[in-house]
Amino acid sequence: MLGIDGLTVEEITMLLDLADAYVDQNRKHDKKSDVLRGRTVINLFFENSTRTQASFELAGKRLGGDIMNMSVSTSSIKKGETMIDTAMTLNAMHPDVLVVRHPDAGAVKLLSEKVTGAVINAGDGRHEHPTQALLDALTIRRRRGRLDDMTVAICGDVLHSRVARSNIHLLTTMGARVRVVAPRTLLPSGIERFGVDVFHDMRAGLTDCDIVMMLRLQTERMRGTFVPSIREYFHFFGLDHEKLSYAKPDAFVMHPGPMNRGVEIDSDIADDINRSVIRDQVEMGVAVRMACLDLLTRDISPN
Ligand code: ASP
Numbered sequence: 218m219l220g221i222d223g224l225t226v227e228e229i230t231m232l233l234d235l236a237d238a239y240v241d242q243n244r245k246h247d248k249k250s251d252v253l254r255g256r257t258v259i260n261l262f263f264e265n266s267t268r269t270q271a272s273f274e275l276a277g278k279r280l281g282g283d284i285m286n287m288s289v290s291t292s293s294i295k296k297g298e299t300m301i302d303t304a305m306t307l308n309a310m311h312p313d314v315l316v317v318r319h320p321d322a323g324a325v326k327l328l329s330e331k332v333t334g335a336v337i338n339a340g341d342g343r344h345e346h347p348t349q350a351l352l353d354a355l356t357i358r359r360r361r362g363r364l365d366d367m368t369v370a371i372c373g374d375v376l377h378s379r380v381a382r383s384n385i386h387l388l389t390t391m392g393a394r395v396r397v398v399a400p401r402t403l404l405p406s407g408i409e410r411f412g413v414d415v416f417h418d419m420r421a422g423l424t425d426c427d428i429v430m431m432l433r434l435q436t437e438r439m440r441g442t443f444v445p446s447i448r449e450y451f452h453f454f455g456l457d458h459e460k461l462s463y464a465k466p467d468a469f470v471m472h473p474g475p476m477n478r479g480v481e482i483d484s485d486i487a488d489d490i491n492r493s494v495i496r497d498q499v500e501m502g503v504a505v506r507m508a509c510l511d512l513l514t515r516d517i518s519p520n
Pocket of ligand 1: 340346379380432433435473474475
């Protein structure tokens with residue numbers, strides 16, 4: 218599972234249906250099953266992560282698999298080993314699934330060509346973050362009962378965001394209308410080719426939309442100056458109740474986390490349980506990752 222790009226409506230729907238069932242399992246007193254019994258999952262993270270790594274770990278454990286976490290800070294990469302050497306070393310230990318995050322776009326695909334087990338992309342540079350888009354879709358579908366015929370505004374640092382790319386692929390494939398709302402400096406050139414409508418003004422971009430998806434300002438990926446100042450960015454692009462009032466009255470707010478309060482989102486919105494579904498997204502994340510691990514290990518099962 219390297220990206221959403223290329224997945225069909227049927228494949229996305231199948232993943233979401235399976236994840237839906239795992240939401241129920243996760244709400245039970247006994248959350249454990251043995252779907253991954255005897256299987257090994259390695260979380261190989263070349264870039265920091267809080268929720269994605271925790272979510273994959275919990276997903277694997279709830280399915281009864283053996284899960285190992287490896288992060289760069291404790292690995293031989295620090296001693297000069299290449300990413301491929303690290304992957305080949307781990308591959309020799311026969312993992313059934315490698316969950317990989319890497320700061321470079323395309324690195325996870327490259328790695329997947331060298332190893333024998335299934336590979337899940339947990340985020341590669343600015344390219345894709347497929348399980349994030351799936352968990353966002355599950356959050357929307359459970360709230361609204363569908364993904365088509367609705368307008369989603371993806372706002373903020375689209376340029377550096379793999380979350381935006383995966384969501385644009387998924388939502389347009391499933392028949393939603395997608396808007397991107399950002400300053401010109403934070404949009405990739407040719408973004409219109411992805412089938413989205415482009416806005417540079419929050420109030421115009423949010424008008425009558427059903428869902429407002431906020432993105433973190435990814436300063437760690439920036440080389441140079443992209444916004445005049447954080448204060449000015451918040452003034453024009455930070456989501457507050459006044460700007461949200463342009464969306465539909467029942468519109469809800471999403472954010473992949475981690476949030477920069479007072480930068481892209483006001484705390485009043487982030488913590489408003491009537492408008493923000495950020496906690497739901499985290500819950501859906503575990504279920505979606507269980508569905509991915511389940512399906513991918515079925516495919517490689519020798520039985
Ligand atoms: N957690 C998401 C990602 O890894 C979003 C972010 O970092 O802003 O891409």
